[in-house]
Amino acid sequence: MSATHQGSRAAALSAARRASARYRTSPWPGTLHVTGHRPLSHLDPALTFLGGATGARHLLELPGIRVLVGCGLFAGPDALWRRNFSPCPDELHAAGAVILPSADLGHAGFLPQLAAEGWYGPVFATPGTAALLPIVLSDAAKQFAEDALAAEAGGWAGPGPAVPPFRPEDVPRAVALVRPVEYGTLQQLDGAEFEFGRAGGRLGAAWVRIRAGGRSVVFAGPLGAAEHPRLRPPDPRPRSDALVLAAPPPPGDGHLAGRFAAAVRRAVNRGGHVLVPAAAAGGEGLLTMLAELAAAGEIPATPVVLDSPAGLSAVEVHQRAEREHWHELHRGGRVRVPAELVEQVPDRPSIIVAGLETADSGRVLPHLAALLPDPRTGVALLGRPAPGTRAAQLASGARQLKIHGRYVPVRAEVTALGSTGEFAGPAEVLEWAIATPPPETAFVVEGEPEPSHALAKALHAEAGWCAVVPEDGERVLC
Structure with missing residues (x-):
């Protein structure tokens, strides 16, 4: 943990929790109330990419609700790692619901921090993700806490106190918000509806399709390999107006x-x-x-x-x-x-x-x-x-x-x-994507620049798609 941000995080967390009342959502089910934000009156969904190569956070604004797809923890250099600490971005507090594609830290690791600041909307996940989530978050929280204690004792914490991204006591609060939803089941969501499809690769991993006002968006994180030794391959991609697709890593050399x-x-x-x-x-x-x-x-x-x-x-x-x-x-x-x-x-x-x-x-x-x-x-x-x-x-x-x-x-x-062989490589992801009629726009996310741009170019060259790699923080209509 970097010494440049540890000292200020404790004070920032306290301030953020005091301020978080401005962004509280009403208990579920009910109507979303977000003080200080403009009404959700536009007709086309708007999508903001708040994640990056190592953390999935996609905010979808619908006529009746804002939905955060993925609530991931960032990994990498200090500039990214600092984004795991208080205060949470206002956009995350503005979400009326969270949908988790999987239980790994890159898709779910920021949820305890968001809940610790007072957010308490519903969190939807497949039964497999719901079963693994407490284990993944508790495991990480204990290790982060051990890191912080060791930094204090060893003297490498810097001028301020060493503080973990989230604490073990934050995990039960976050896990209590989770509502399991079976694959293929339509779930109503304040004027919208969504469903999970099997993504493969990890137990419980899912793609999600969200529909509202005659428009639809599919979010597909890392897809499992067709020859995964234990899990079935991904369900076919459903039709949608927009597709958010995770860039696969370059193929391994096998064996x-x-x-x-x-x-x-x-x-x-x-x-x-x-x-x-x-x-x-x-x-x-x-x-x-x-x-x-x-x-x-x-x-x-x-x-x-x-x-x-x-x-x-x-x-x-x-x-x-x-x-x-x-x-x-x-x-x-x-x-x-x-x-x-x-x-x-x-x-x-x-x-x-x-x-x-x-x-x-x-x-x-x-x-x-x-x-x-x-x-x-x-x-x-x-x-x-x-x-x-x-x-x-x-x-x-x-x-x-x-x-x-x-x-x-x-x-x-x-x-x-x-590659471990559990996740689909570029050729498999391309085949999965183009097997269904194209969306109006495909957004390639959650990957390094080179493979992300390579997949976008392949989608354009092979199938004539409009495929782009959005900037971190970019907002688009879809």
């Missing part, structure tokens, strides 16, 4: 399990640990891969350290989904856990799974500080790291990282594995 196993074998042969920055909530794919590799003899018998407050809670949600035969699951796909799962790092080589996956916060930081200088260590990076994060620095070959106020040399072997 993830084999390359990961080779990295583990090299580190173990050197007598070193393998560190994998990953959150326990959402890391069920990694645990399953580890269990399968060990069972097949592809990696040596090695303890797996799951260093997370959430423990196996997210895995238990997936196992419940398997027992109850949730429709979004493949019949044959199952979550597995390694045979030797421990909580403390042993004296012999082990595989350490610690969050957060950005390597900017959480319990992964002390592991990085201790292990990066050791040339026996292996660091395995899954997925495409968010720009500006420590994980991205490691993936790009950084030879030192600043951790806890000190520069740490990077002598460990870093293996950037790229």
